[in-house]
Amino acid sequence: MPDKTLTFTSIAALTLVISGGVLPQWAIFLVTVSLCYGTVVLGMILLARTGLVSFGHGLYYCLGAYSAGTSKLFWGISDLIFMLLTAIILTATISFALGFLLRKYRSIFFAMLSLAFSMILYGLLSKSSYLGSTDGFNVTTQTIFGYDFLDSGYARYIIFLITTFTAWLCCFLMHLYLKSNKGRLADAVKDNELRVEYLGASAAKIIHTNYVISAVLAGLGGALMAISIGHIDPEMSYWTTSGEFVFITIMAGTSSVLAPFFGSMLFTTVRSFAYEYSPDTWQLLLGTTMLIIIIFLPDGLWSLFTRKKKHRSV
Amino acid sequence: MLQVKKLCKTFGAVTAAENLNVNIDVNSTIGLIGSNGAGKTTFLNMITGYLSPDSGSIFFRDKNITGKPPRYITRQGVYRSFQIPQLFDSMTTEENLEISKSIAASEISIDGNQEAKVESKNQSVKEILEKFQLTEFQNQTASNLPEGTRKLLDIAMALIMGPNLLLLDEPTSGVAAEDKFKIMDMIMNVVETETTAIIFVEHDMEIIKKYTNRTLAFFNGKIIADGATKEVLSHPSVKANVLGLTSQDSKL
Amino acid sequence: MNSIVAIIIDGLVYSSWLFIVAVGLTLIYGVMKILNIAHGSFYAIGAYTAASLTGSWLALGYDQSTAFLIMLFSAVLVGFTLGPIIERGILKYMYQRDEIVLVLVTYALFLMLEDIIKLIWGVNPYFLYQPYGLLGSFEIVELTYPNYNLLLIGCAITIGCFLTWFLQKTRHGKILLAVIHDREIASTQGINVDRVYFLTFTLGTVLAALGGVLTAPMISVQPGIGAETIVMAFAVVVVGGLGSLPGAALAAILIGLVRSGAVHLFPDLDLFSIYLVMATVLIFKPKGLFSAQEERQI
Numbered sequence: 108m109p110d111k112t113l114t115f116t117s118i119a120a121l122t123l124v125i126s127g128g129v130l131p132q133w134a135i136f137l138v139t140v141s142l143c144y145g146t147v148v149l150g151m152i153l154l155a156r157t158g159l160v161s162f163g164h165g166l167y168y169c170l171g172a173y174s175a176g177t178s179k180l181f182w183g184i185s186d187l188i189f190m191l192l193t194a195i196i197l198t199a200t201i202s203f204a205l206g207f208l209l210r211k212y213r214s215i216f217f218a219m220l221s222l223a224f225s226m227i228l229y230g231l232l233s234k235s236s237y238l239g240s241t242d243g244f245n246v247t248t249q250t251i252f253g254y255d256f257l258d259s260g261y262a263r264y265i266i267f268l269i270t271t272f273t274a275w276l277c278c279f280l281m282h283l284y285l286k287s288n289k290g291r292l293a294d295a296v297k298d299n300e301l302r303v304e305y306l307g308a309s310a311a312k313i314i315h316t317n318y319v320i321s322a323v324l325a326g327l328g329g330a331l332m333a334i335s336i337g338h339i340d341p342e343m344s345y346w347t348t349s350g351e352f353v354f355i356t357i358m359a360g361t362s363s364v365l366a367p368f369f370g371s372m373l374f375t376t377v378r379s380f381a382y383e384y385s386p387d388t389w390q391l392l393l394g395t396t397m398l399i400i401i402i403f404l405p406d407g408l409w410s411l412f413t414r415k416k417k418h419r420s421v
Numbered sequence: 422m423l424q425v426k427k428l429c430k431t432f433g434a435v436t437a438a439e440n441l442n443v444n445i446d447v448n449s450t451i452g453l454i455g456s457n458g459a460g461k462t463t464f465l466n467m468i469t470g471y472l473s474p475d476s477g478s479i480f481f482r483d484k485n486i487t488g489k490p491p492r493y494i495t496r497q498g499v500y501r502s503f504q505i506p507q508l509f510d511s512m513t514t515e516e517n518l519e520i521s522k523s524i525a526a527s528e529i530s531i532d533g534n535q536e537a538k539v540e541s542k543n544q545s546v547k548e549i550l551e552k553f554q555l556t557e558f559q560n561q562t563a564s565n566l567p568e569g570t571r572k573l574l575d576i577a578m579a580l581i582m583g584p585n586l587l588l589l590d591e592p593t594s595g596v597a598a599e600d601k602f603k604i605m606d607m608i609m610n611v612v613e614t615e616t617t618a619i620i621f622v623e624h625d626m627e628i629i630k631k632y633t634n635r636t637l638a639f640f641n642g643k644i645i646a647d648g649a650t651k652e653v654l655s656h657p658s659v660k661a662n663v664l665g666l667t668s669q670d671s672k673l
Numbered sequence: 674m675n676s677i678v679a680i681i682i683d684g685l686v687y688s689s690w691l692f693i694v695a696v697g698l699t700l701i702y703g704v705m706k707i708l709n710i711a712h713g714s715f716y717a718i719g720a721y722t723a724a725s726l727t728g729s730w731l732a733l734g735y736d737q738s739t740a741f742l743i744m745l746f747s748a749v750l751v752g753f754t755l756g757p758i759i760e761r762g763i764l765k766y767m768y769q770r771d772e773i774v775l776v777l778v779t780y781a782l783f784l785m786l787e788d789i790i791k792l793i794w795g796v797n798p799y800f801l802y803q804p805y806g807l808l809g810s811f812e813i814v815e816l817t818y819p820n821y822n823l824l825l826i827g828c829a830i831t832i833g834c835f836l837t838w839f840l841q842k843t844r845h846g847k848i849l850l851a852v853i854h855d856r857e858i859a860s861t862q863g864i865n866v867d868r869v870y871f872l873t874f875t876l877g878t879v880l881a882a883l884g885g886v887l888t889a890p891m892i893s894v895q896p897g898i899g900a901e902t903i904v905m906a907f908a909v910v911v912v913g914g915l916g917s918l919p920g921a922a923l924a925a926i927l928i929g930l931v932r933s934g935a936v937h938l939f940p941d942l943d944l945f946s947i948y949l950v951m952a953t954v955l956i957f958k959p960k961g962l963f964s965a966q967e968e969r970q971i
Contacts, residue, residue, distance in 0.1 A: 160773050214773050215708050219911045223948040230944030288523040298509040306524040307495040387791045394785030
């Protein structure tokens with residue numbers, strides 16, 4: 108039996124790839140940015156399903172972006188694939204190390220300690236003149252698999268394709284993971300850690316695993332963002348950036364791997380219009396939406412789609 | 422199978438366990454009695470790793486499990502139920518059992534100790550649902566189940582992998598009086614007593630008399646009597662310190 | 674020698690500031706178990722109110738020394754308006770929700786208030802420089818410090834002593850302590866927890882606003898100051914142990930001195946040093962310096 112979510116994900120990705128040929132530049136850019144955000148939030152929903160909210164995932168988002176951005180500086184290579192790989196390796200290593208500490212924490216302590224780590228990075232980057240301090244620096248991606256695509260005229264479309272492909276792949280794998288026995292333990296840990304331990308599994312290890320996965324996704328999102336925007340700065344690690352990811356997670360809900368992409372699309376679209384027409388009420392809008400969702404739709408916007416189904420089956 | 426030696430534990434000024442020495446063999450069903458705060462649950466908590474004893478040792482099948490984490494001890498085949506049911510509240514009854522089974526069967530965290538894997542006399546989810554008469558609730562979310570059913574599911578989760586040592590913390594508390602024997606019968610029916618030992622905390626003396634062949638009586642962190650159930654219940658000190666209180670407690 | 678004195682004095686001034694901006698946060702967490710991100714907004718609104726009110730008051734030609742009265746009035750005004758509105762209007766309906774959900778609620782409020790500030794005061798900075806110069810300065814081993822710094826230290830000590838006296842000696846304070854200790858027992862003993870929450874949140878809001886008011890003369894009051902401050906206040910209360918007053922004081926001193934040392938000796942590690950202290954403390958004391966024992970679950 109074909110999995111509905113996987114089918115839908117693949118159709119959506121294909122549609123994007125095809126429509127990328129006809130969409131105007133600004134729309135392609137908007138979708139690219141949304142997919143980057145969505146990839147980060149995909150990791151956040153895995154954490155949320157494990158019962159954790161991180162107010163510091165900007166750490167990995169920023170690390171991913173900087174490792175991609177400094178690839179030319181440190182390795183002399185500005186190949187897109189290589190940049191993504193460095194982001195994966197760096198975020199996986201750091202999150203694996205920090206995970207030993209963070210897996211002991213829950214609830215607000217987890218949120219606050221993650222925040223502290225992301226602010227450490229912010230503090231370091233904003234003082235390091237070598238990397239442009241608070242201004243950051245521009246990122247140029249010259250080649251892909253060694254092929255020089257920058258001046259081909261298709262650069263934006265190729266970056267868009269890679270982003271779409273990465274997002275689709277992450278979505279696909281995450282869906283399979285969440286369905287697997289190992290993945291389902293996330294919900295178990297969230298529900299009752301004590302019972303998980305008394306069935307013979309280590310809640311700390313489950314949290315650690317999911318933390319690393321979510322960090323790598325955030326790193327990938329950050330690297331793709333650096334590549335598509337072409338600029339990075341320490342703000343990516345500031346706590347309000349992490350706050351935006353938390354916002355999208357809460358808004359979209361955690362029940363489906365498609366929710367984060369749906370949420371990010373909505374978020375970036377509304378944001379670009381809000382910036383244009385009423386820059387001083389954008390956060391007001393965010394805050395109000397968030398309150399309304401917490402009060403009336405505790406499972407996020409995605410539950411609007413699934414709710415009907417549940418009623419019918421009962 | 423289980424050897425407890427010189428086990429001690431204090432919480433501040435309160436002595437919860439004082440020099441406990443117990444040997445438990447396969448094929449025995451043991452009741453723990455005593456008033457609230459006498460140290461019964463502390464005893465279970467130390468065996469299952471929730472608490473570390475201050476001193477003393479616990480061996481299970483000749484393996485030292487003193488102070489090991491719950492998951493390690495569980496992996497040796499020691500399963501437990503809880504006074505307040507510990508369920509996965511957002512999942513259905515069936516999912517609760519499935520996930521219990523998949524955790525127990527998986528390789529996750531044996532702390533590098535492969536040999537510790539349980540030799541399973543495990544039952545299928547469907548069998549357990551039937552034996553515990555949970556089939557009608559299988560698609561209901563755990564948080565919506567009636568209290569008695571939650572209790573039953575909690576015990577079923579401990580049983581699904583076929584434990585070698587089963588510890589039950591007040592299996593019939595919160596259960597309607599007329600159902601208590603039914604529940605105990607179900608449990609005894611599922612457990613293969615030839616290869617398993619059962620220890621349970623219980624306030625209800627009718628249950629103790631009917632199902633146990635040995636009883637430990639706790640008072641102020643000490644075991645004041647240990648032996649055949651009938652003898653323990655007629656022990657003068659038990660009568661004064663344990664039964665005097667429990668008959669007041671249970672207004673059944 | 675000079676630099677040691679400078680580190681200590683700057684450190685103490687910074688510690689005082691940290692304590693003032695964090696004390697309301699830890700009080701609210703202790704009693705209500707809410708880690709209030711909107712605390713940063715209350716701080717910012719306090720600063721804006723003080724800057725604009727005192728500015729217009731002095732423009733009317735009143736004596737400069739009255740500025741301090743207006744500043745105090747600003748803190749009370751902000752606290753007694755915003756506190757009740759937000760507690761009664763929104764938080765009251767959320768108490769049964771999870772701690773982390775409450776953080777998200779206050780984060781939503783923070784976002785809203787950030788823009789409300791911009792709508793009221795615009796995006797251009799405000800300055801309230803008069804009180805800073807008004808008090809003159811003092812000299813110590815060839816270093817000159819404005820007396821306003823002493824005022825800050827004085828305020829921190831006063832607030833700390835006042836709260837300790839209030840909690841230990843007054844009837845209302847003892848009720849608060851009872852609620853901090855055990856909410857359930859407190860409510861079964863006939864304490865009106867609802868009212869306690871209302872009063873605590875209002876008091877916490879006044880303290881947040883007071884933090885902003887006292888800071889206003891030292892900075893340019895502009896968008897973003899709330900976001901900057903709240904994370905430092907978090908660091909203080911988390912290091913101290915959430916909800917602990919002496920913990921917050923100790924944490925403020927620790928962080929204040931470390932940061933001051935960093936600023937003087939390794940300026941590049943300025944911001945970094947605060948969070949390094951936080952991470953280090955949490956590694957060794959996972960629940961902060963002064964933390965409550967956990968109860969048995971089973």
